[in-house]
Amino acid sequence: MRRNGLSPLLYSYVASELLAPFFASFLILYSVFFLVRLIPLLEIVLDLGIGLSDFIRLFSYIFPHLLLYVIPMAGMTGVIIGFTRLTNDREMLALKACGISLRQMLPPVVLLATAIATLTGYFSVRLIPAGEIAMRQLMYQLAKEKIDKGIKEKKFTEALGEVVVYVDETDQDGAWRGVYVSDMRGRQQPIIIMAKDGRMQADISRMAVTIVLHDGTLHSTSGFDGQTVRFSRYQLSIPLKPPTKIDGDDVTQLSKSSMSQEQLLAEAHRPDAHPQDVITFMSEYHHRLAMPVGCLILSLLGLPLGLQAGLGRKAIGIPLGLAFFVLYYIISTIGQVMAEDRAVPVFIGLWLPNALFAVLVLFIFHRVEQERPVLPEPLTAAGRWLLEAMLLKPWQKLSARWQRKHHRRKRPVLPVSLGLLVHANPETRLFHLPDCPQHRSPQSSLQFINVRVARTAGFKPCPRCEQQLK
Numbered sequence: 001m002r003r004n005g006l007s008p009l010l011y012s013y014v015a016s017e018l019l020a021p022f023f024a025s026f027l028i029l030y031s032v033f034f035l036v037r038l039i040p041l042l043e044i045v046l047d048l049g050i051g052l053s054d055f056i057r058l059f060s061y062i063f064p065h066l067l068l069y070v071i072p073m074a075g076m077t078g079v080i081i082g083f084t085r086l087t088n089d090r091e092m093l094a095l096k097a098c099g100i101s102l103r104q105m106l107p108p109v110v111l112l113a114t115a116i117a118t119l120t121g122y123f124s125v126r127l128i129p130a131g132e133i134a135m136r137q138l139m140y141q142l143a144k145e146k147i148d149k150g151i152k153e154k155k156f157t158e159a160l161g162e163v164v165v166y167v168d169e170t171d172q173d174g175a176w177r178g179v180y181v182s183d184m185r186g187r188q189q190p191i192i193i194m195a196k197d198g199r200m201q202a203d204i205s206r207m208a209v210t211i212v213l214h215d216g217t218l219h220s221t222s223g224f225d226g227q228t229v230r231f232s233r234y235q236l237s238i239p240l241k242p243p244t245k246i247d248g249d250d251v252t253q254l255s256k257s258s259m260s261q262e263q264l265l266a267e268a269h270r271p272d273a274h275p276q277d278v279i280t281f282m283s284e285y286h287h288r289l290a291m292p293v294g295c296l297i298l299s300l301l302g303l304p305l306g307l308q309a310g311l312g313r314k315a316i317g318i319p320l321g322l323a324f325f326v327l328y329y330i331i332s333t334i335g336q337v338m339a340e341d342r343a344v345p346v347f348i349g350l351w352l353p354n355a356l357f358a359v360l361v362l363f364i365f366h367r368v369e370q371e372r373p374v375l376p377e378p379l380t381a382a383g384r385w386l387l388e389a390m391l392l393k394p395w396q397k398l399s400a401r402w403q404r405k406h407h408r409r410k411r412p413v414l415p416v417s418l419g420l421l422v423h424a425n426p427e428t429r430l431f432h433l434p435d436c437p438q439h440r441s442p443q444s445s446l447q448f449i450n451v452r453v454a455r456t457a458g459f460k461p462c463p464r465c466e467q468q469l470k
Helices: 002-048 052-088 091-097 106-150 261-268 275-306 317-340 346-369 377-410 451-456 463-469
Strands: 156-160 163-170 176-183 191-203 208-222 225-239 422-425 430-432 446-448
Touching (some): 052 106, 106 275, 176 208, 191 225, 275 317, 317 346, 446 451
Antiparallel strands (some): 156 163, 208 225, 422 430, 422 446
């Protein structure tokens, strides 16, 4: 009965200890990813003249992409920090003394990791494809608004690229009066169109604008020949080409990332689908499902890593967690590339990293539960040796070499009038300055307050110190 009554209290306490560092890690990581993404996004904002409300909409469509990587990292970091604090404050020791094992503390961690993985899966499967489509429509809508703002009365506008438009008057409904159009698309000499009135219409589904003109003439020239055509209605269709690349990604291209799971399966099972397209669609399908599972595994990995802190030991949980996080995404990327290159089946390439890390989590959890190090001693020793051989020793050599050169370059010239405590050898009648190797020698048993007093007493500098005094 005591344990049954203790379990809800224990679970709520552990969960509260994990949630605070999770949200703190989430805010920090999201701010970093936001700033990295904001720099290329500003080019779009400045080019299209986006206001605050449209900027918030634009960034809300990019928001799921950032969370796909921020949430798993924040989940693992939150668990590591939470259990590191419990270990450093000796609360883990007190819980173990009360007979509470790691397995009894596992349910709140599993619950939190499952909630984080479910949220990641929702972003991966639902919000990201919807955000891709909404982003595409918003970018073309902003481009169309830029064109509308750019077309002003009695001014030539080049917002449509190779199509130049002049409007004499514009009424409140957006209708034009006295229209002049110069169309240079695919021609060396423009087609000149003059019309009594006209209007511009936008078709977001086709990502194009259409200029409809009434009661006018079309003038076309080819060499020395010319042609004039009268019309009652004339229509120009102009595809919109706004600057829509954000950090190298073209957000207006409807690709596999914009499709739902059902659409990916439908495209992959089309009878006339190319084999490479089938692999690409199935790879995207499994990638969206494998990411949340990987988030769950990485969050559970934070528990044993957070217990590596303690008295006399450095808190290495976060560096280890970051290393495992990077390793997981490297293996996942390699598996996806190999699957798309047909080196391995798609299912194996996308799900093998999760299987490997699941086994790794069970292995590490078992070792930590047995009060043993995360990695076996031979593997730890090998890693330490590689670290020292490849990083520490070369760094120490470079640092020592730099210090020697810097010391020689910056060695001060000591005048005899400078007050220095010098040591002297009564047998050799030689004195030594503070940076001389013989300064701390047992034979240098005499001390003088400065060089002048030593010279007055009949002592001379050693050859090394004499060079320095000169």
